[in-house]
Amino acid sequence: MKPVHAILALTLTALPALAQNVSITPIGSHTGELCANDRAIVFEDPTGVRLLYDPAHNLIAGNDPRLGDIHVVLLTHMHGDHLGDRRLRAVGAGSCASSERVPAPNSMTAEVVVAKNAALVTTRAMAGFVANKVKGMRGRPLEVCPQRGAPTAVPVAAACMSRIDLGGVFIAKTADAAHGVEITIVYASHVNNAPPALLSDARRAAVEADGAVFEYGPATGFVVRFTNGLTAYLSGDTGIHSEMRTVVNEYHGANLAVLNLGNNPGIYFSGAHVINELVQPTSVILTHVNEPATEGGKLRPQSRTAALIERLKRPTHLAISGRTMAFDGQGQCVDGC
Ligand SMILES: [Zn+2]
DSSP: OHHHHHHHHHHHHHOHHHHTOEEEEEOOSSTTSOOTTOOOEEEEOTTSOEEEEOOTTOOSSTTOTTSOOOSEEEOOOOSHHHHTSEEESSTTOBOSSSBOEEEOTTOHHHHHHHHHTOEEESOHHHHHHHHHHHHHHHSSOOEEOSOTTSOEESSOSSOEEOOOOTTOEEEEEOTTOSSOEEEEEEEOBSOOBOOGGGSOHHHHHHHHHTTOOOBOSOOEEEEEEOTTSOEEEEOOSOBOOTHIIIIIIIITOOOEEEEEOOSTTOHHHHHHHIIIIIIOOSEEEEEOOSSOOEETTEEOTTSHHHHHHHHOOSOEEEOOTTOOEEEOTTSOEEEOO
């Protein structure tokens, strides 16, 4: 056994720089592009912890081969394009402006949690919804993950859900790692109504009768502190708000912002102030653009995304589907951008 260990030790010391980066791989509708419906992103910590951020409409199935191992699924809010009330018919199906999608009655979030035997990290209200869908799929609901203020060992023994809310911290740690990946649920200024098609018949009828929507508590974002120091603010859908400065910047010290654009929260208008004055990260990744932002893999100069980038005073990268970017602990992209 000794020679094997010696060779392994040599290999590890020979690759210190590479081993200390976080890999970030967007999973969108069209490989090599940033398309209108793209949201899902996979993160891999140097210790091997792998997270999926919002399954969205970007997966062809819960075991979409582009996912690989997924230990933790992050869900920001209940809107169908994040929870996943539809799935992608096939990679590249439809256009970059509107990918071809088909209904996913269990939600793609529940599909991934079951297929990958993963830990779902979201608020208790939203976890309750997904747990119910999981029960419908396999006959028993999700257990609560082993937490109790200590790290949850991943991969988990059985698919499970967090028991935290806004401000709560979930730590996912692989067996051999000295530290875990710290995930904090943070505020988002957004609504959190469930897609009617995924509600029970009784609930759907009740909200229709009153012209109402059914909400699952607050919408959220995340701050994820990786073991190399990279601290990523995953905005979710949100309007501009003051906690971007007080909590995300001043408390967490986020050095990477993964910013959702789109029409409703107004970030095409406020995004420059959000990045330059409030969050002040080292780097930015743009996603959720709600337009075909690229063509042939290149930014479309007439796009709203291009107009916003002009106003951002930070290195800005596009969440190109299938392209893996590597970030160091200071929030700088060191490869793949
Ligand atoms: Zn939304």
